[in-house]
Amino acid sequence: MRSSRFFISTVKEAPADAELASHRLMIRSGMIRRLAAGIYTWMPLGLRVVRKIEAIIREEMNRAGAIELSMPVVQPGELWQESGRWGAYGPELLRFKDRHERDFVIQPTSEEVVTEIARAELRSYRRLPVHFYQFQTKFRDERRPRFGVMRGREFIMKDGYSFHAGIEDLEREYRNMHETYTRIFTRLGLKFRAVAADTGAIGGTGSHEFQVLADSGEDAIAWCPGSDYAANLELAEAVAPAGKRRQPSEAMKKVPTPGKTTCEEVAALLGLPLERTVKAIAVVHEGAFCLLLVRGDHSLNEVKAGKLPELQPFRFATEAEIEQRLHCRAGYIGPVGADARVAVIADRTVAAMSDFVCGANEPGFHLSGVNWGRDLPEPARIADIRDVVEGDPSPDGKGPLRIQRGIEVGHIFQLRTKYSAAMNALFVDDKGATRPMEMGCYGIGVTRIAAAAIEQCHDERGIAFPRPIAPFEVCLVPIGLHKSAAVREAAEKLHGELAAAGVDVLLEDRDERPGVLFADMDLIGVPHRLVVSERGLAAGSAEYKGRTATAPENVPLAGAVPFLLERLKA
């Protein structure tokens, strides 16, 4: 490819509202152009990256035995009524009517359509298992699209759906996909981690997310360096503290804390560590009030709390509700002497505390030296309701946990019979009985991967794409191509030879100054660069530099092609 015939449109300044490095660099390199909130055009340069990501995923999905098809973006509302998601999905599902006033949706995923196919095509156990997948444009009307294509409304996703005669076979395919995804993200050149994920309302035996590690990620993951334990923070278990609770050593005291409503302020006022305080969070479940107790330096895990039977579902109490029910201002509420009708759920850590500080249920006062069993009854309900923190013991007992941030790029899920049962996707088994099929679903955010890769691989000069997904593998930068016949001839020859060897090479033949060409190639992230100049030709050499290398090196002109082929293998 010649840059003069391609379309390179880099800019020096990115829009002021682009916060993330990947977002800024995708705009600056001309990979994408924003059309509306969360909706982007993939410009030729960006599309090359997307196509390379797709090609790797496709190759591995095919190798794993999945079969590609393509389902419609526009789907009849009827099908969504049938699965129950018409009502359940909420405003994120984009709905519209056609000229006949019939309901349609733009698919956010395709469980309904694929299940419709399965129930028509897969009538016998003899046709199972089957795994269909597609690359397709999705639309989710996100409340707050942001970070460019990282959380866009329109995006490309590889979504796969498998159908099985039994749970064992579903589990086999689930393991197959776990391995396949691991291969895919490894081939894409990403640093990632597979983590256990929340199975949400569907339940089932398993769900894993594949998270690309990046400090800017929206998800937090907890993992144990001493074992293979890894889970989304939403799910990660905080085990009960080891050992017995310390004996009380202080008397309970009411201390004035005017204007101090947070644990931080109270701890600072009393000169105590934050770990000695307890915060009480008032929540409401079906009209019933409940106090959740979490240590002052910990934070409530809403997902874990929401799974407790007595809280499912819950919402936070408003300040007005707190005053009305507890007769106390928010900021001073606590478990001591609380209304007996208000249930109290103590986090495991809180249940093991002694001589702690909490609200006195009286505006302007807290209690210090509070002890379970003496100043208030032993907690009736103890549960794991906090986020784990760095250094907490791993649930598998194999050392302390670490916390890292990640970008979710893949998710595999055992759906079981949620859709097949709702939509009558039945098959006849080997005993002649009719049963709903077991289903699995497996998604990869293709366009999000492009952003995640940049998030992970960039520097002050621009993008440093991993070779497998770079828009071009090699760029030839001739100095003075439009002035020197010798340079032109040498560059053209190298271009021809590299292209013939199957290398995705870009010849920078634009009539620009060298500085512009260097800056652009660094910005768009081409991993290998070969410079051809009169100076080099005189010495019979060309200059090679890897995108992330600190210094260039000279290679003999005659050996440049084999040299590059060797570098491309690495």
Next chain:
RNA sequence: CGGGGCGUAGCGCAGCCUGGUAGCGUACCUGCAUGGGGUGCAGGUGGUCGCGAGUUCAAAUCUCGCCGCCCCGACCA
């Protein structure tokens, strides 16, 4: 959905308070010079100032309404 902010040339911004010929940087075009890290000089092109009303002799500027976008928060995959 609640709170805050912003809409002026492709991009980044000034001008608005105090109404009177629409500006700067960059990008783009032309010419000359330059030619190993976003080159210099000179000359140019490009804007219904988000949209619609209103006030006024006169509105980018003041008033009202609408739309769009961004940030924070709540909600959710």
